[in-house]
Amino acid sequence: MTRNPSQPLGAYPRLRMRRNxxxxxxxxxxxxxxxTPGDFIWPVFVHQESAAKTPxxxxxxxxxxxxxxxxxxxGEAQSLGIPCVALFPVTPPERKTADGEEATNPENIICRxxxxxxxxxxxxxxxxxxxxxxxxxxxxDGVLREGDVANDETVEILCRQALVQAASxxxxxxxxxxxxxxVGAIRDxxxxxxxxxxxxxxxxxxxxxxxxxxxxxxLGSKSTLGKADKRTYQMDPANTDEALREVALDLAExxxxxxxxxxxxxxxxxxxxxxxxxVPTFAYQVSGEYSMLMGAIERGWLEPSVILxxxxxxxxxxxxxxxTYSAVDAAKRLKSG
Ligand code: PBG
Numbered sequence: 001m002t003r004n005p006s007q008p009l010g011a012y013p014r015l016r017m018r019r020n021x022x023x024x025x026x027x028x029x030x031x032x033x034x035x036t037p038g039d040f041i042w043p044v045f046v047h048q049e050s051a052a053k054t055p056x057x058x059x060x061x062x063x064x065x066x067x068x069x070x071x072x073x074x075g076e077a078q079s080l081g082i083p084c085v086a087l088f089p090v091t092p093p094e095r096k097t098a099d100g101e102e103a104t105n106p107e108n109i110i111c112r113x114x115x116x117x118x119x120x121x122x123x124x125x126x127x128x129x130x131x132x133x134x135x136x137x138x139x140x141d142g143v144l145r146e147g148d149v150a151n152d153e154t155v156e157i158l159c160r161q162a163l164v165q166a167a168s169x170x171x172x173x174x175x176x177x178x179x180x181x182x183v184g185a186i187r188d189x190x191x192x193x194x195x196x197x198x199x200x201x202x203x204x205x206x207x208x209x210x211x212x213x214x215x216x217x218x219l220g221s222k223s224t225l226g227k228a229d230k231r232t233y234q235m236d237p238a239n240t241d242e243a244l245r246e247v248a249l250d251l252a253e254x255x256x257x258x259x260x261x262x263x264x265x266x267x268x269x270x271x272x273x274x275x276x277x278x279v280p281t282f283a284y285q286v287s288g289e290y291s292m293l294m295g296a297i298e299r300g301w302l303e304p305s306v307i308l309x310x311x312x313x314x315x316x317x318x319x320x321x322x323x324t325y326s327a328v329d330a331a332k333r334l335k336s337g
Pocket of ligand 1: 211
């Protein structure tokens with residue numbers, strides 16, 4: 001029999017809810033959700049400059065890594081129990097073009113970084129984004145034709161991008177571009193090339209969000225995008241039924257896992273997706289969410305404990321895992337109790 005939880009199974013004074021909160025050990029045994037490093041996917045920025053690390057001004061504590069520095073950082077992440085990293089390329093401006101061809105270059109920074117990581121640490125998962133924005137002079141996720149992103153022509157390029165990533169050893173292909181039909185097309189392209197074991201995690205419900213600002217700063221795509229926005233392909237923040245429809249489509253096209261993005265402001269979407277489909281569901285705590293917390297912590301306005309508090313919220317909402325820039329820091333905090 002299921003009961004309405006708003007009708008308590010007892011009443012004060014015999015029932016005292018505080019009994020189960022009294023000591024740390026009892027709080028632990030009644031905890032409904034747990035956060036472990038196994039829940040984290042760590043997004044990292046890779047550049048091809050000589051400096052090992054260059055800080056991202058709008059993301060306190062976050063650096064763009066050279067490939068050798070990336071490999072070291074991934075080693076640390078693996079030793080902390082983090083199962084997967086997501087690699088994002090900083091493309092030098094001279095390699096950007098209107099059609100983003102650099103995305104399909106097997107020697108681009110992302111392919112080289114993937115090979116280096118998989119060679120050093122074959123047991124950690126590598127996720128690669130599929131979208132053209134790091135490679136285009138205009139900062140859009142696809143090619144522009146008559147002022148709009150051309151869907152089918154873009155999908156054709158995305159398939160070639162996915163193939164060079166898979167050939168480099170990428171474990172999870174993650175289309176983040178929101179083009180219609182991309183998941184099915186990429187699945188077919190991967191299978192045809194013999195990469196049927198490579199997974200697809202689709203950015204299924206991705207919203208046109210200002211919370212991506214610091215990420216675009218990190219990649220250098222903020223200036224290229226300028227005052228333009230991505231509202232003709234990313235979702236309207238007003239919608240949730242539409243998110244379920246997007247997820248249903250991506251699953252029908254062969255997505256192995258789905259993602260909701262941004263994270264905290266969209267936990268209702270995470271909950272609905274998980275309840276409706278019961279598939280591996282991830283949330284991306286994006287750059288702006290990270291910077292809000294870290295900016296306030298830096299100023300002493302918030303306690304660092306907000307980091308784990310924000311992350312457990314994803315578990316409570318039903319997410320199976322979280323992409324978070326705090327992964328390494330959070331894993332250390334979990335370890336030290
Ligand atoms: C690229 C992409 C973006 C993010 C992940 N992949 C930016 C965008 O769509 O403009 C955002 C991640 C973040 O803000 O942390 N399509």
